Amino acid sequence: MTMSQERTRDVLHLIGPREDAGPALPVVLNLSDSNSPADVMDVLSLRPFASGEQPWSRSTRLDHVRPDAPLRPERARLVRVAHEKGKESVLAEGEGWTLLTNRWKNGAAYLAVSAVTDELAESVLAESVKDATEPPKTDETNVEMGFWHMGSHGPVRTERAISADSWADIRGNYTADVASALDAVMGLTREEVSGRLLLLHGPPGTGKTTALRALARAWNDWCQSDCVLDPEALFGTPSYLMEVAVGDDEDENRRWRLLILEDCDELIRGEAKQSTGQGLSRLLNLTDGMLGQGRDVLVAITTNEDLAMLHPAVVRPGRCLAQIEVGPLTRDEAAGWLSGAGVTADEIGPDGATLAELAALRKGEKRPEGATAPTSATGFYL
Numbered sequence: 001m002t003m004s005q006e007r008t009r010d011v012l013h014l015i016g017p018r019e020d021a022g023p024a025l026p027v028v029l030n031l032s033d034s035n036s037p038a039d040v041m042d043v044l045s046l047r048p049f050a051s052g053e054q055p056w057s058r059s060t061r062l063d064h065v066r067p068d069a070p071l072r073p074e075r076a077r078l079v080r081v082a083h084e085k086g087k088e089s090v091l092a093e094g095e096g097w098t099l100l101t102n103r104w105k106n107g108a109a110y111l112a113v114s115a116v117t118d119e120l121a122e123s124v125l126a127e128s129v130k131d132a133t134e135p136p137k138t139d140e141t142n143v144e145m146g147f148w149h150m151g152s153h154g155p156v157r158t159e160r161a162i163s164a165d166s167w168a169d170i171r172g173n174y175t176a177d178v179a180s181a182l183d184a185v186m187g188l189t190r191e192e193v194s195g196r197l198l199l200l201h202g203p204p205g206t207g208k209t210t211a212l213r214a215l216a217r218a219w220n221d222w223c224q225s226d227c228v229l230d231p232e233a234l235f236g237t238p239s240y241l242m243e244v245a246v247g248d249d250e251d252e253n254r255r256w257r258l259l260i261l262e263d264c265d266e267l268i269r270g271e272a273k274q275s276t277g278q279g280l281s282r283l284l285n286l287t288d289g290m291l292g293q294g295r296d297v298l299v300a301i302t303t304n305e306d307l308a309m310l311h312p313a314v315v316r317p318g319r320c321l322a323q324i325e326v327g328p329l330t331r332d333e334a335a336g337w338l339s340g341a342g343v344t345a346d347e348i349g350p351d352g353a354t355l356a357e358l359a360a361l362r363k364g365e366k367r368p369e370g371a372t373a374p375t376s377a378t379g380f381y382l
Helices: 037-051 118-129 167-173 176-186 208-218 238-246 272-276 279-288 331-337 355-362
Strands: 004-007 011-015 056-062 077-084 087-094 097-104 109-115 142-151 154-163 197-201 223-228 256-261 297-303 320-325
Touching (some): 037 077, 037 087, 037 097, 037 109, 109 118, 142 208, 167 176, 167 331, 176 208, 208 223, 208 256
Parallel strands (some): 142 223, 197 297, 256 297
Antiparallel strands (some): 004 011, 011 056, 056 109, 077 087, 142 154
């Protein structure tokens, strides 16, 4: 006998054998000594669902969970509790339902309920998450940033507040032409977006990441910003890409989304098609292909590659919202940046300096000698 499954976004209904088909086959769940106590609880939570005793399931993920939130109904009966590094797992049950809760120290949580009816599963989940979250207090110097990565059980997104200077405060960190180009990008509204790819290229330490943090702050009213920690996995795994690209269709006030991919040299350089397989094609499909149709998604990429080294498909006219080369400040601009810091023009050098080098000089570090000297450790990601 077989079991079939009916799936929706967060509802899973397992239909067991028909009543006239005889007794159900026993459910066998395999464990080994490599499994942790939390793994055991994951398996135990599936038993009533897999057997058909509780054929309806609902689940959800939460961010910003309050530390004192119980994440279970008041009437729940605890069955198992396991603590691992940075994680607490709780298995609870009640009349006709079973609840698994995984909670992490970063404020994220995953809850899954199985029950004898869909209505019961929905009500138990609703009671468990009621008043459970509290967005972190942020001020004008912070912005909410999402972080994507491929976890052991699929794509995972977590949120946290990051520091982000206003564009007006950091504009002087960039040479005049770059600042002018970034002025136009920072001032965009959702109605003015044309092109889905923002490309910042230039040497390390010139402030590309700092500019993107300021952009996330400048666009915060109309655009959600997400940083993808493993872009090679994103474009190498179609299911991961779909999860990130599709977003939440149930959000009535859906905002634009900015996906930030840092240091993606391998993905977009000239030989990317040969070295990364379908990665480049999927990136281009997301920006202006069928995958991107109807999705309010922008992709921001930083790279240390020279523009001439990038794949021509990436920089073709019409694809980029903007492509900006972020270089070092000129000698005069660098001297102005260091005004009052007691640094001489000779220490700056004839070709100017990057933002990272200027930050190091202001701290009293000596500029490396010679072309092969290592880049200062101060502020590589600026």
